[in-house]
Every structure is written in C-alpha cells, then in structure tokens.
Amino acid sequence: GAGVSQSPRYKVAKRGQDVALRCDPISGHVSLFWYQQALGQGPEFLTYFQNEAQLDKSGLPSDRFFAERPEGSVSTLKIQRTQQEDSAVYLCASSYDWHNGYTFGSGTRLTVV
Amino acid sequence: EDQVTQSPEALRLQEGESSSLNCSYTVSGLRGLFWYRQDPGKGPEFLFTLYSAGEEKEKERLKATLTKKESFLHITAPKPEDSATYLCAVPKGNSSASKIIFGSGTRLSIRP
Numbered sequence: 773g774a775g776v777s778q779s780p781r782y783k784v785a786k787r788g789q790d791v792a793l794r795c796d797p798i799s800g801h802v803s804l805f806w807y808q809q810a811l812g813q814g815p816e817f818l819t820y821f822q823n824e825a826q827l828d829k830s831g832l833p834s835d836r837f838f839a840e841r842p843e844g845s846v847s848t849l850k851i852q853r854t855q856q857e858d859s860a861v862y863l864c865a866s867s868y869d870w871h872n873g874y875t876f877g878s879g880t881r882l883t884v885v
Numbered sequence: 886e887d888q889v890t891q892s893p894e895a896l897r898l899q900e901g902e903s904s905s906l907n908c909s910y911t912v913s914g915l916r917g918l919f920w921y922r923q924d925p926g927k928g929p930e931f932l933f934t935l936y937s938a939g940e941e942k943e944k945e946r947l948k949a950t951l952t953k954k955e956s957f958l959h960i961t962a963p964k965p966e967d968s969a970t971y972l973c974a975v976p977k978g979n980s981s982a983s984k985i986i987f988g989s990g991t992r993l994s995i996r997p
Contacts (some may be wrong), residue, residue: 776928813991814972814987817986876928
C-alpha cells in the first residue's frame with residue numbers, strides 16, 4: 773500500500789477488556805515497530821520485528837501486552853485486561869532502511885474507561 | 886543512559902519570525918539523528934537524517950544542523966502551515982534497523 777495503515781483509528785474499551793490493534797505496513801518493509809504515545813509526549817518504543825521475528829520487546833510495559841507478526845507483514849498488538857493507564861495513542865511504523873527514516877501510521881487512539 | 890532532550894516545550898511565533906528549536910542528546914556512538922514533524926491526529930512524518938557534526942540539511946523553510954552534543958532545527962520566515970510538533974530522535978543499538986528513541990517534542994505555533 774501507499775502508507776502504513778492502522779485500525780481501528782479509535783477504540784474505547786472498558787477496564788478489564790482485551791483489545792487488538794492492527795498494523796498493515798508498507799509492502800516490502802522488513803522492519804516493523806510499535807510505539808506508545810501519551811498526550812504531549814514523544815513516542816515511546818514498545819517492540820520491534822524484523823520480518824516475523826520479534827527482536828526486541830524491551831519496551832512492553834507488562835505481560836498484558838503482546839505483539840505478533842506471524843507472516844512477516846501484518847502485525848497485531850494485543851492488550852489484555854486493559855487498565856486506565858493503557859490509554860494512549862499506539863503508533864506503528866515500518867522501515868526498509870533506517871537511514872531514510874521510518875514511515876508511521878496515523879495511530880490508534882485507545883481510551884480505557 | 887541514552888537520552889534526547891528538546892527545548893523549548895512550546896514556541897509561539899508570528900508569521901515571518903525566524904527561530905530555532907534545540908535537541909540535545911547523550912548517546913554513546915551516535916549513528917544518526919532524525920527530525921520528524923507531527924501534526925495533530927497523525928503519526929510523525931520523517932524530515933531529515935543527520936550523521937556527523939557539521940552536517941546540514943534543508944527542506945523549504947527548515948534547516949537542520951548537527952554538532953557533537955546537539956542539533957538545531959532552524960525555521961526561516963515561518964508560515965502558519967509550519968505549525969506542528971517537531972520531534973528529534975536517535976537510533977539506539979547496533980543493528981541495521983534499530984529502535985529509535987524520541988524526545989518529547991517542541992510544539993510550534995505560527996500566528997498569521
């Protein structure tokens with residue numbers, strides 16, 4: 773596709789509910805990243821894939837967060853038993869070559885009530 | 886610990902009033918420094934990559950420069966459409982596609 777596509781754009785979840793956020797990267801981009809952005813802050817790294825391999829998950833805040841990219845293209849970020857502190861914008865980015873920067877999607881705004 | 890700090894947090898300028906945004910970094914073995922622009926409700930949009938002290942890159946009214954400790958984003962004669970949050974970031978790690986760590990950004994507002 774022409775850009776990185778994320779869905780849904782907005783998600784309201786009740787506390788304790790499980791959510792799944794989807795990312796469709798640019799075709800051919802080997803690397804895929806998930807970031808969390810709180811209001812007024814810069815994006816914070818969550819996890820990174822190279823093809824289907826999850827090479828770094830050091831930024832995942834707890835074991836309630838899980839990400840996968842089973843076929844090396846589409847990725848899903850899953851949050852189990854959501855808490856209010858999970859409310860944020862979740863950004864996905866893909867890259868072929870980091871020298872030319874990452875291409876970000878528009879994000880999913882998650883609100884936990 | 887690797888860190889990226891941006892200042893000021895917010896900057897309001899009159900249209901045509903030039904200024905600079907600052908990004909200071911503490912990173913061992915800097916491999917590059919990125920500038921991104923982020924509009925409300927959108928993801929960050931890549932602007933520049935700088936690799937070594939003394940390097941400069943330009944795009945329209947924006948010019949990015951790099952020293953050994955900081956980077957500046959100079960904006961010359963800005964227009965209202967330049968209003969956005971500007972983010973600075975550095976790659977962390979040694980692999981060819983490392984994660985990047987961001988500063989908290991400078992919110993730039995240009996009044997007509």
